[in-house]
Amino acid sequence: MHGKVVVFSAPSGAGKTTIVKHLLNIKELRLEFSVSACTRPRREDEDHGRDYYFMTVDEFKSKIEENLFLEWEEVYKNSYYGTLKSEVDRIWNNGNHILFDVDVEGGVNLKQIFGEQALSVFVMPPSIEELQRRLEMRGTDSPDKILKRINKAGYEMKFASKFDRTIINNNLDIALKEAEKMVNEFLTQDPDKP
Numbered sequence: 001m002h003g004k005v006v007v008f009s010a011p012s013g014a015g016k017t018t019i020v021k022h023l024l025n026i027k028e029l030r031l032e033f034s035v036s037a038c039t040r041p042r043r044e045d046e047d048h049g050r051d052y053y054f055m056t057v058d059e060f061k062s063k064i065e066e067n068l069f070l071e072w073e074e075v076y077k078n079s080y081y082g083t084l085k086s087e088v089d090r091i092w093n094n095g096n097h098i099l100f101d102v103d104v105e106g107g108v109n110l111k112q113i114f115g116e117q118a119l120s121v122f123v124m125p126p127s128i129e130e131l132q133r134r135l136e137m138r139g140t141d142s143p144d145k146i147l148k149r150i151n152k153a154g155y156e157m158k159f160a161s162k163f164d165r166t167i168i169n170n171n172l173d174i175a176l177k178e179a180e181k182m183v184n185e186f187l188t189q190d191p192d193k194p
């Protein structure tokens with residue numbers, strides 16, 4: 001079967017992952033997370049095969065050569081992230097819709113690939129200052145990594161208009177409700193109706 005596709009993108013620290021996790025917990029939506037391949041080190045609370053398929057840069061590059069990726073990006077210098085084509089088949093074969101959590105350029109690419117079958121959502125942080133505060137609070141990245149992420153965020157914000165919808169994550173509860181509503185409407189809409 002060919003299910004639908006929901007794509008969430010944002011500058012990191014915008015709260016996208018929290019929203020994605022919330023949606024995955026709503027069983028009626030029948031969403032399954034697309035596990036990406038990546039070359040950054042595994043964080044303590046992450047599992048191989050659940051959060052990412054962690055691999056070396058060499059392994060990643062040989063998969064690029066073999067044309068196994070639907071899309072991939074060097075999101076940070078020497079940190080490659082990509083969606084394996086096999087993930088799409090795996091999830092659709094399970095009878096589920098796919099939920100992607102990818103960077104903004106990956107989000108634009110996936111929307112282009114899947115067209116009407118996809119809903120792309122950009123999660124906007126309230127401000128760059130708030131983004132910095134959140135990354136520091138999260139405590140998973142070193143100060144220079146945080147700086148890298150912040151520097152990139154200004155550039156990433158410019159992509160918002162290329163997405164179907166935008167959620168401004170000022171208040172998490174409201175953002176979660178808004179995400180739930182738009183995804184539910186998209187997944188249940190009748191394809192024959194305009």
Ligand code: 5GP
Nearest residue numbers: 012036072073075081082083101102103106
């Ligand atoms: P993190 O290191 O915080 O887990 O992820 C960094 C960024 O890479 C996030 O914006 C995340 O959404 C993005 N990302 C994760 N997987 C993929 C992927 O398969 N493709 C692309 N283009 N970006 C990804």
